[in-house]
Each structure stands twice: as C-alpha cells, then as structure tokens.
Amino acid sequence: MTHLPSGVGVGFKSAHFEAIRASARQMDFFEIHAENYMGAGGVPHAQLTALREDHAISLHGVGLSIGGPGPLDRDHLERLRALCLRYQPESFSEHLAWSSHGTEYLNDLLPLPYTPETLALVCDHIDEVQEALGRRMLLENPSTYLMFEQSSIEETAFLREIVRRTGCGLLLDVNNVFVSAANQQRDPRAYLADFPVEAVGEIHLGGHDEDHLPGGALLIDTHGSPVAEPVWTLFAEVIARIGACPVLVEWDNDVPEWPVLQAEAARARSVLNAAGHRHALAS
Template sequence: MTADCLLRAGAGLKPEHQRHILEARPDIGWFEVHAENHMGAGGPPHHFLERVRALYPVSVHGVGLSIGSAGGMASGHLARLKSVVDRYQPFIVSEHLAWSTHDGIFLNDLLPLPYTEATLSLVTRHVDEAQTLLGRRILIENPSTYLRFDEDEMPETDFLRALARRSGCGLLLDVNNVVVSAANHGFDPRSYLATFPVEHVGEIHLAGYAVLGDPEEPLLVDTHDRPVPPEVWDLYHRLITRLGPLPTLIEWDSSVPAWPILAAEVARAEALLRAADEVRVRAA
C-alpha cells in the first residue's frame, strides 16, 4: 500500500459512471471492484477495468468466497479470485466474515456465523488457505448482523482479534455495519469500536442503511443505496482522529446516484482523512 492511498478515499467502480471516469479522469484516490464481476475471461467488465486500472489504484472486494462455510471454500472460486488478483494487482484484497454456500449450492447472501472456538478454527484455516494461494495478506470485514446465536462463546471483536492474530490477516472495518448491528442488537457502537482490534485494520468502509419495520423497534438493513448517515460520519471522524488516516471507501452499490453525488461523499471522507493526518503530524 502506498502512502498516498492512506490519505485518499475511493468509490465503487460502477458501469453508470464509466464514460465520465474515462473521459474526465476525476481526482479520486482509487476504485473498488467486486471480484465476482470480473471472474469471466473477458467481455465489457474487463475492458472497462483494464482502462481504469491504467489510471487509478484498485482494490478487490470478494462477496462469494464463503470463508465461513463448514463444507470448505469452493476451490474453483478461489482459483478465479486468484486470477483476478494476479491480473489487476490490487493494493487491497478483502472478503467477508460470512458463509454463502452449502452442499454445492450458492445462496447469494452473506450469512452469519456463531462466534465459537470451532468456528474460529474453521475460518482461520480458510483464511490461511486463501492467503497461501493468493500469496498475499487479505482483509476480513466485520459483518452487519440481524440475529445472534445462543452458542456464541465470545464477542465479535474478540473473534476478529483472534482471527487476525492466528492467521496474520488484516481487518476491514465497516463503520456502517457497526451501526446496523448495534441498532439491531441493542449495544453501543462506540463501546464496540473501543474494543475493536484496530491495530489490524487496513481499510474502512462507509455506506448507508435502510430502516424497516416498527418505528418503535426498527430493523436496520445494510443496503448500500443511499448517502452515509450522520451517525456513521460521526463514528468515522472519531475513529480516524484516534487512529490516523486509513484508506476509506464509500459503498453505494444500488440506486447508484449521478457521479457528482457520489464524488461529494468521497470528498467528504477525504477531507476528514486529511484533517486526521494533520492532527497526527502535529502530535508527532
């Protein structure tokens, strides 16, 4: 990772913005792509990404490796991920703490895991397998969750800390996921972040959520379809003031807005990154 990327914010690379990005070459730090969108041999996704990669750094974010699957990760999927990583040489590769396959069936969702020693051993083995094949360290993202397991043996933050220590992986801290899970389970997001193993964080995600159900007991859903809400910005500001700058992505994956709206979100994150860096420099 270059020092420049620490002080820059990025955005998801979307077909809706293809012409503008290639023609205007906006001043943006980097772009993220979902690995699964580029696992074919060719076609328009690769044609677009190859041109963008010649202009900007990219990160690769996986959504289908099923790193928590009890039946093991699909070897074919991992091989295709390696092909994407080798081809585009991203400065970050990341995946989710989740499972999405069972008996050869892909469920097209990021499903939760019980935080037990057995699960920790399983996920650690899978992270080791992925990192060995890819030949590089990956980041694992904290999930947004909508239920808890009776058999949980440890808090999520302890699970992530142990996973990073045992496997050598890094962590992707999604602040929106923290807010969503905190609201759904009734805990304080600031207390969660106070215990998060921030020493292993290599990237931050910011996004928006939807509020569903009874206004008295709402359900928050991690939808990535709207601006970053005020409470996520507030937690993010507190976090990077404490930690210093880290590569930060604005996730906006559906109801994709016009480029100026997305660019304004990215610029806001980048302004906060630079302010946090100035605080760090003054304190040094």
C-alpha cells in the first residue's frame, strides 16, 4: 500500500530547495502536492528530479475530488498517472473530500455526508484511481467544520468499510482528528480508538488555528504554524499503539525557514525513536 520508509518526512517547499541540498541528508522522505508539478517543465520539475535522486517521494493529491458526486476528472487522473510514471513515488495519497463541482474547481477540501450512497461513490472512485495508477492509494481523514444530519455512518466506520471494499490504505492525519473532534465537541481518543489503524500507511502532523464562536471552539486546519501540543500527545499515543510508520510534518502557509521545519521533524523523529525503544524493550 505504501513503500515509504518508516521515518520522518516533510512537505517539500521550493523555497527550501537550496537549504535541503546544502544540509546533510536528514529526511526519510519528502511529500509533494501533485498539482504543483503539473506544468510542463522548468524549476518545479528540475527540483523534483534532483530531490528524487536521493529521497523517497510521497505524491499527495489535493484536487481529485474523490468524495464528489460527479465522475472523476479523467484528464486529471491522466496527469496523476503521468507523474507516477515519471517519478515513481513510493506512495500516492488523496483525501476523503470533494473539491470540484461540474466544471468548477473550488480549491478546498469540502465535506460530504456519510451515507450508503456516498460510500458507494467514494469506493467506485477509489477503485478507478487504483486501476488507473496501478497501485494502492492512501485515503486521508478530513478536517471538518460542519456535520450533516443525513450522515448515517460514523467517519471511522465509513473509512473501515472503504478499506474493506477497495483494499486502499489510510493516511491518518492526527491534526485533522484533533481539529474535527474539537469542532464536533467529541473525544479525539474515542475516534482514534475506533480508527482502523491496521490500514494506516502514513501519518500527517500539521498546525491549526483556533477561534472561538458562541457555540464553542472553532479549530481551522491551516498548516501555517507548529504542531499543537495536544496533537503531539495524540501522535505519541498512536505511535505507542501501532509502532513506527512514515510520518509527515506539513507546513503549507507562512512557510518558515528550513531549520524551523527541521526542528518539527526532529521532534516527530524523537517520538518514533522512543516508541521503537519501548518496542525493543518489550520484545
């Protein structure tokens, strides 16, 4: 389902390219947003080609609209297929969300009600992606800000059934779990306890913003700040439970200097190492 190394990666930003090349190899992999590499040539492909020479790559799509009602965009699927052929990434992942409507692309990961109808649609779409790309994909749990009364299936059960029907793996975004749980005033640990962790092929960590509304806290998944302390705690609990796996630190907005991102990655690595140590003692 994924050939990413167990270890720590970061989201690749063009601005960090020189700093990455100048520093000793420290990341186990880099993740790129597929849509940023769909131009014909120039700097993006030159950088990715150089990066790919000595690093594992996770190709992360943000625009396929797997949770949308319409058919998948065949042209977009073909663009993803071409990227997979060219760069042979160790993993491909996308989101449990939708982002296109008709001919309009909305550039956000929009929510869907969880119903038997949407379950069938999402599974059909994942089947189509996996067939087109010739590989298993990872599906990421979303950050959500609303709930829908027509939802009749818990998100964890929805994901478990997708895994069962399609054979895909899951990308567990711990920040998204924390954000959604806070917004829904539910317990993130209860969500994680019910999450089908046996299918997890990668973990995401990222920062969020916090606001306050009359009805309670509003957390927004912004990827523009350090990973929050409660998210680190949940992450350590997950790692203690499932052992080491590929872990990614995302920072997409207000991108900091490279050393700041390195420090976040180092902290994630220390959590993996501590868990590895405990596992070694236990065995």
